[in-house]
Amino acid sequence: LQVPRASSQTLAGSESRRFTNKHSKKALKASLTLGILLGMFFVAWLPFFVTNVAQAVCGCVPAGFFDVLTWLGYCNSTMNPIIYPLFMRDFKRAMGKFLPCCRRSGEPRPSAISLSMRNSNSGARAATSLKNVL
16 A cells, blocks of 8 residues: 655655755865865975975075975965955855945945844843943
8 A cells, every 4th residue: 555645745855855955065165165275275385394394304495495485385374365255155245244345335334233232142132231331
């Protein structure tokens, strides 16, 4: 005997698959971003650290080459603020709220009071006590 499935079970199954698919895409994107960041970190800083150890052991590394590798590491630190907004939508939104150059036209600038209430976990209770203080 076969019992026919209820339509709500079928709907719940498709929503569950969609939910799982959405989260797997987010996890894949987060893994890709982390891979790019770590890959750039290792490409930029690993030669510096290997050369630093070689310099301590044998003293055979030219000063100019050592300086170039140091600046390669500094360039990696410069690239991080560029990489984060490219791959992370939440980071891009946060930067848009605080930096005037990144804000879209028509978006109001948040006030300090609204930011402090948004960042506190107290909810409406904090708003009423804040009104009393002001």
